[in-house]
Amino acid sequence: MNISIKAALMVSAFALASPALAAGTHPTTGEALADDQSFTYRVLDEHSSVDPQIVEDVSGSEIVRDLFEGLYSQDNQGVLVPGVALSHTTNEDKTVYTFTLRDNATWSDGKPVTAGDFVYAWRRLADPATASQYQWYMEVMAIANAGPVMAGDMPTSELGVKAIDDHTLEVTLSTSLPYFHLTTTHSSTFPTPAWAIEEHGADWTKPANIVSNGAYVLTEHVPNERSVRSRNEAYWNNDATILDTVTALVINDENVALQRYFAGELDRTEIPTGQYPDLSVSNPDETTVFPRLCSYYYMFNMRPDGPAAMQDLNVRKALSYAVNRDIITENVLQGGQTAAYTFTPGATANFSVPDVDYAGMSQDERNAAAVEMMAAAGYDASNPLDLTLIYNTSEGHKKIAIAVSQMWKQTLGVNVTLENQEWKTFLQTRSNGDYQVARGGWCGDYNEASTFLDLVQSGSGYNDSKYNSPAVDELLASAKTMDDPQANYTAIEEAIAADMPLIPIYHYAGNYMIATSLKNWPVDNVEQNWYSRNLYKVAE
């Protein structure tokens, strides 16, 4: 009996190895596949570009990951898997990385993908004339000479990347970087076809002109309406691709998107804030919730010439302690978000959340401690603290700001003025240091704690608190070259809890409606780097 089942499975596995049976069963899971392998999802806004070196937004990167393939990709857990590169070796001190590329990768026009295409793309990214907003990524990657090349002081040929031969790429770094290979899944590092760019200029990304090396090619693009990508027949692993077409529809209004999902026009959409509890009851098979690599926080303005109250450690700690995170996550957001007492989310790879002191207290204990600290700072009922909290205009931020201001008022008697500002005005106000407390949100650029903790580095352009701790700077600097920097990260998180330059409030969660026929969505990939070639639709 068992043997015959096994035999049957083997037969079907053999049958599936031939691409002619597109609408059959899944080669590994054996599920019956739908005849129509097309996936349609909603995007909030039109993508900025599909040029790997130019793209700067999430929805654009999602398309670029389908159209192009870099050195490495990620699997459903976010673990590196070979892309164009099969493997790599490094020298002793991890300053030179040598990648071996597969020899069967081809561009959609049939040309082979070579190490030279990567050299071209990386030089293009660093070239001041390209004026890419992601130029700085070359410095995150610590490519040798990235700084002078970006400044135009050196020709791009001096950049630390070269093709040893067609299938060997050598990268020289300016410093030892143990996690360098992890940075190669970023879309700005994907290869680009020099010949197509030279022929068409900025128009090379139009569907008629584009040449790409990923599992899909761009076949249609109606700005602000839709973009369609279809199976790339020239892709080296095309036989394993199941979805034939992938369509991104631009729908600005999330509630309308949800209606269109229910009308069957979409296979995936975001769940609007506050609707998760109801939908998870009415449509339990379709709602999905998973942790994201993002933190929501309030920052204090710690500039020496800034507001005096914010210089006072007691005030900062009292305000942080008095925020009841559980009310925010369970009563305001209700979408699977988790309370945050550290800045780095627990979902970050190779990072274990340190036990910072106030995380272990009950909210009553925290409130009691907060009241004491506020009194020590010299504020009481006759002399209450007046605060202004700014946030960018949005219903969600408003709800949280109202909840937090009430907690501060009730526990500490603080009078809070809420002020919302239009996005760019808000960013300007915040970076000018023209505030007391401001809302912040941060998503990791890569799956490593430093993408969060760099924010508290004194010289960082992202450090709008202007928190300045030489000890933390020192820990951050030495963590860069460590094989296991966990001890440093623990110390930094403890320093944040002790100095409280910011109030961690919650860690984000992704909330999707996903059609029951769509399978293999990588909910465990905290960066949400998904690849359409891994998705498939089952027959219903």
Add this chain to the structure above:
Amino acid sequence: MLNFIIRRVAIAVPTLLILLVASFWLMQTAPGGPFTSERPLPQQVLDNINAKYGLDDPLPVQLWNYLVGIVTEFDFGPSYKYKDRTVNDIIAQGFPVTLKYGTISFLVAIVTGCTLGVAAAIRQNTALDYFAVGVTIGAQVLPNFVMAPILIMIFTVWLGILPGGGWHGGEWPYLIMPVIALSTSFMASIARLTRSAMLEVLRSNFIRTARAKGLPDRTIILRHAIKPAMLPVISYLGPAFVGMVTGSFIIDSIFGTGGVGYFYVNSALNRDYAVMMGLTILLGSMTIMFNMVVDILYAWIDPKIRL
């Protein structure tokens, strides 16, 4: 008449120039810039970008280069946000969309609005009048950002007969809901204007004379009453037409039609300077042009204006 037209055109050109300079200046004074983001760019990267787009020149130089580009090459500049596209691309793609659903909405609004208004006025204080007034008030108080999702709820989710959004080159199933949502409030305004103007005209002396002369109702209304009753409506139609064909942020963002209405609002939020300028020029020149057309129509209908 020719003199009148020349005079109007002569005023239009400086008006457009003033509009252009004022919006350029206003836009630059708004806080932040196209490349302000949550992740502030390193100075070197920002310098490279500014150099590429000429944003490091003094403002008058930028304005001058911009104008020269338009006049000599009809080039309205690049989009700083949608880097694959130029402003010309965005207008070429989005304007036909809004022009199509806008024009159809405009025609629907005029035909239904005028019919309702005239019918209500002729049968004043009858059930028909109350019905028409009721419909127009209802249509006017129901904003389109409320109506559009309701339409989708009914026609897409419940009945399943219309697509919930998209454009598809403007095939008719994709047009119906945007047209209803966009035309309703305009239709209501036109109906109310027509009704009150018509009532006033029907009470005037020359209509009484016509009736005394024994002309049939049909002739009185079609030949004598409608033309003067249309004057206030026509002055409303110019701006209404421009308002509709230049698209609506609400329609574009709810139905995902891809028109310029969405780009216009978003370009301001994104500080996408060139896109915003380009669309301001488009909208501004259309407003000026259609106001001019209305003035000319007015003068043609009512000879007193020409004096």
